[in-house]
Amino acid sequence: MKDELLQVNAMTQDSSPVQPLAGQRELVLRVMPMPADANANGDIFGGWIMAQVDIAGSILPARLSRGRVTTVAVNEFVFKQPVSIGDLLSFYATVTRVGRTSVTVHVEVFAERDPENLHVVKVTEANLTYVAIDREGKPRLVTA
Numbered sequence: 001m002k003d004e005l006l007q008v009n010a011m012t013q014d015s016s017p018v019q020p021l022a023g024q025r026e027l028v029l030r031v032m033p034m035p036a037d038a039n040a041n042g043d044i045f046g047g048w049i050m051a052q053v054d055i056a057g058s059i060l061p062a063r064l065s066r067g068r069v070t071t072v073a074v075n076e077f078v079f080k081q082p083v084s085i086g087d088l089l090s091f092y093a094t095v096t097r098v099g100r101t102s103v104t105v106h107v108e109v110f111a112e113r114d115p116e117n118l119h120v121v122k123v124t125e126a127n128l129t130y131v132a133i134d135r136e137g138k139p140r141l142v143t144a
């Protein structure tokens with residue numbers, strides 16, 4: 001938590017954002033699913049969660065490569081627990097590999113639920129690979 005606050009402070013007080021370090025987990029997104037995101041069972045659609053994970057996963061690769069990225073592969077995706085309307089979802093990302101033009105990220109999703117008996121559960125985790133792309137959509141070097 002202290003490291004995350006330091007990073008937020010660094011980003012707000014200095015115009016040059018801090019670079020994500022490989023292996024360092026960072027909170028990249030928080031969102032609360034609404035009734036429109038639920039399926040017929042009343043749980044949240046897996047596809048909605050996948051879309052949020054895709055957004056969350058792209059944040060460190062975009063920062064690291066200083067530009068546009070696109071998803072090339074979802075290497076693994078596990079739904080461990082159902083997500084409910086009103087759960088506060090926190091998405092943590094860790095850079096696990098930096099290639100020539102690609103960055104692979106591990107994303108973990110935690111749900112904070114039941115305010116009267118507050119508890120946090122890991123609901124989803126995934127590994128995704130992003131490719132840094134130029135204006136024409138062609139791969140570019142991550143470190144360029």
Ligand SMILES: CC(C)(COP(=O)(O)OP(=O)(O)OC[C@H]1O[C@@H](n2cnc3c(N)ncnc32)[C@H](O)[C@@H]1OP(=O)(O)O)[C@@H](O)C(=O)NCCC(=O)NCCS
Nearest residue numbers: 070071072073098099100101102103129131133137138139
């Ligand atoms: C991503 C894209 C630009 C890559 O173009 P490409 O000409 O195939 O590029 P390359 O074959 O040189 O691969 C680029 C990088 O992706 C990696 N890569 C390619 N396929 C991969 C896969 N299945 N899993 C993991 N990494 C993969 C390569 O290893 C390479 O990484 P490196 O440079 O770090 O070694 C192109 O495939 C594309 O536009 N795909 C559609 C992306 C998209 O629309 N995503 C949104 C979801 S619909």
